[in-house]
Amino acid sequence: VQVICTATRPMGGQKPGTSGLRKKTREFMQPDYLANFVQSVFDALHEVGTQTEGGTLVVSGDGRFFNKEAIQIIIKIAVAAGVQRFWVGKDGLLSTPAVSAVIRNRAGGFKAFGAFILSASHNPGGIEEDFGIKYNCENGGPSPEKITELVYAKTQTISEIRSADAFPNVDLSSVGVQEFSSPDGKRQVTIEIFDPTEDHVAVLQQCFDLEAIKRLMARSDFSFCYDSLHGVQGPYARRIFCDILGAPASCLMNCEPKEDFGGPSCPSHGHADPNLANARELCERMGVSADGSPVMGQSWQVPCMGAAADGDADRNMILGTRFFVTPSDSLAVIVDNCHLIPYFSRDNKNLLRGASRSMPTSCALDHVCKAKGIPFFETPTGWKFFGNLMDSGTYAPFICGEESFGTGSDHIREKDGMWAVLAWLQILAANNVDPSKPLVTIEDIVTSHWSKYGRNYYARYDYEGVDLDSANKMMERMVSMAGSWPADAFETYELQKADVFEYTDPIDGSVSKNQGIRFLFQDGSRIVFRLSGTGVVGATIRMYLEKYEPPAGDLSRHPHEVVKPLAVLALKLSKLQEFTGRDVPSVIT
Numbered sequence: 001v002q003v004i005c006t007a008t009r010p011m012g013g014q015k016p017g018t019s020g021l022r023k024k025t026r027e028f029m030q031p032d033y034l035a036n037f038v039q040s041v042f043d044a045l046h047e048v049g050t051q052t053e054g055g056t057l058v059v060s061g062d063g064r065f066f067n068k069e070a071i072q073i074i075i076k077i078a079v080a081a082g083v084q085r086f087w088v089g090k091d092g093l094l095s096t097p098a099v100s101a102v103i104r105n106r107a108g109g110f111k112a113f114g115a116f117i118l119s120a121s122h123n124p125g126g127i128e129e130d131f132g133i134k135y136n137c138e139n140g141g142p143s144p145e146k147i148t149e150l151v152y153a154k155t156q157t158i159s160e161i162r163s164a165d166a167f168p169n170v171d172l173s174s175v176g177v178q179e180f181s182s183p184d185g186k187r188q189v190t191i192e193i194f195d196p197t198e199d200h201v202a203v204l205q206q207c208f209d210l211e212a213i214k215r216l217m218a219r220s221d222f223s224f225c226y227d228s229l230h231g232v233q234g235p236y237a238r239r240i241f242c243d244i245l246g247a248p249a250s251c252l253m254n255c256e257p258k259e260d261f262g263g264p265s266c267p268s269h270g271h272a273d274p275n276l277a278n279a280r281e282l283c284e285r286m287g288v289s290a291d292g293s294p295v296m297g298q299s300w301q302v303p304c305m306g307a308a309a310d311g312d313a314d315r316n317m318i319l320g321t322r323f324f325v326t327p328s329d330s331l332a333v334i335v336d337n338c339h340l341i342p343y344f345s346r347d348n349k350n351l352l353r354g355a356s357r358s359m360p361t362s363c364a365l366d367h368v369c370k371a372k373g374i375p376f377f378e379t380p381t382g383w384k385f386f387g388n389l390m391d392s393g394t395y396a397p398f399i400c401g402e403e404s405f406g407t408g409s410d411h412i413r414e415k416d417g418m419w420a421v422l423a424w425l426q427i428l429a430a431n432n433v434d435p436s437k438p439l440v441t442i443e444d445i446v447t448s449h450w451s452k453y454g455r456n457y458y459a460r461y462d463y464e465g466v467d468l469d470s471a472n473k474m475m476e477r478m479v480s481m482a483g484s485w486p487a488d489a490f491e492t493y494e495l496q497k498a499d500v501f502e503y504t505d506p507i508d509g510s511v512s513k514n515q516g517i518r519f520l521f522q523d524g525s526r527i528v529f530r531l532s533g534t535g536v537v538g539a540t541i542r543m544y545l546e547k548y549e550p551p552a553g554d555l556s557r558h559p560h561e562v563v564k565p566l567a568v569l570a571l572k573l574s575k576l577q578e579f580t581g582r583d584v585p586s587v588i589t
């Protein structure tokens with residue numbers, strides 16, 4: 001194996017965001033752009049003492065345009081760094097949760113030291129759209145900030161790429177083991193191509209009682225549908241819902257992974273993003289409008305449950321018949337009912353030892369944790385912040401989630417779109433053991449949750465493609481105002497606290513500053529502002545609005561109506577329109 005060193009120079013702008021480095025695909029396709037980043041990751045790993053020589057590395061992605069070419073580039077650089085064994089999903093496909101499962105659990109006696117995941121998640125794919133790369137560590141989770149910061153530092157000083165350029169391109173299309181050795185026989189490289197579903201499915205089989213879900217699926221009064229939005233989830237959905245759980249193939253929608261997730265002409269317009277705005281085909285089938293309200297009068301039987309995943313299959317959306325479950329409520333309901341899921345219970349007793357939500361996620365989870373005495377944590381946005389809590393052991397088993405359609409547990413170290421759907425199916429199955437009784441629905445479960453804990457009305461306004469400078473100025477002004485807001489700035493709301501969210505990791509003490517601006521009010525209402533860390537052009541301002549209604553209050557209102565007065569106040573506090581020129585959000589989720 002001959003290592004070729006090529007001179008390179010820093011390219012700028014390679015700072016990993018909330019979930020890795022995301023840019024326009026064409027930017028990634030520039031000579032050495034991807035190689036620079038990958039080399040910087042290896043440089044960072046060597047600096048922190050990660051042994052790559054003789055090690056095993058996972059490389060795969062969500063199948064978007066440039067996925068396969070990127071895999072070949074990464075393998076050559078990794079070979080030069082001494083990596084001996086590669087684990088790659090067939091056709092270069094692995095969902096984000098599957099990568100996490102593979103790092104942690106792949107059979108065969110070898111352990112991977114990490115993974116490169118090629119994905120820009122729910123962002124559209126294609127030569128004119130987005131591409132992304134993320135490095136996950138030995139625990140199966142996203143790199144913590146100390147690594148991403150070091151990688152960024154390396155991208156700013158990089159001068160050389162070390163690549164085994166003569167290493168042949170690997171055939172990704174057939175399952176099996178490919179062995180390569182250097183002419184002098186001193187160096188062996190093994191490439192293992194495997195069915196992308198096998199390891200992840202094996203982990204999920206350990207978490208759930210799939211036989212019970214199979215009985216639910218078999219009920220004549222139960223029906224289910226699932227939309228993979230042409231992302232990487234298709235093969236996983238087919239394997240689990242059809243092969244294992246016995247659902248008919250007709251329950252699957254858009255289950256062929258595509259490089260452009262179906263492109264502009266498909267119902268999601270190539271946005272493999274499981275929310276009310278983009279997963280329209282599924283929502284229509286389920287009788288749910290774009291603002292989450294029920295739509296009546298279908299000529300078809302509306303299924304009992306509908307669900308969807310994003311491009312890399314770590315997100316989930318849960319729908320009942322003409323009923324939308326907000327991700328924050330979904331998290332709270334799963335935690336409240338986790339004794340029904342084998343992974344969290346023994347003899348019907350709750351074993352859960354910790355739960356967490358990201359700061360902007362609604363406080364619905366807080367009520368459950370308080371009532372049940374479950375240790376609770378509020379972390380910054382992004383899955384990497386759950387990692388230490390899950391690894392600590394003290395809080396395992398553990399459930400966590402975000403308002404952005406992400407839910408999961410410590411069975412792996414990524415959010416897991418399939419896990420969330422199985423969790424809901426398990427809860428439904430446990431509520432519907434007797435086939436002679438009428439079906440307990442998703443809506444029943446959520447409304448009874450509200451009548452027990454109250455309802456956290458919630459909405460997120462996104463202002464996309466805003467001028468970066470204006471967005472920064474708007475945020476800076478609010479940061480500088482913290483502590484000095486005039487007493488009458490909040491109208492009828494009584495301020496409890498206005499601050500800039502900062503997180504101290506309870507396990508390693510690391511501090512993450514500047515994680516969003518919060519306004520907390522006496523009645524439990526909240527306004528939160530953040531700038532997105534996953535966007536590719538300009539800035540996206542996220543404005544999160546929440547109002548708590550106790551169990552005795554009106555629990556059946558439309559969330560958008562309820563938070564409207566908070567939106568008006570939030571716009572006034574932020575001077576958003578003045579700074580950005582925007583009068584309406586790009587999308588409300």
Ligand code: VG1
Binds near residue numbers: 018314315402533
């Ligand atoms: C968004 C979400 C965040 C999520 C992140 C990655 O980040 O808000 O909750 O963890 O995407 O999800 P941001 O910085 O744009 O708000 V994924 O499915 O894109 O990996």
Ligand code: CO
Binds near residue numbers: 312
């Ligand atoms: Co994703």
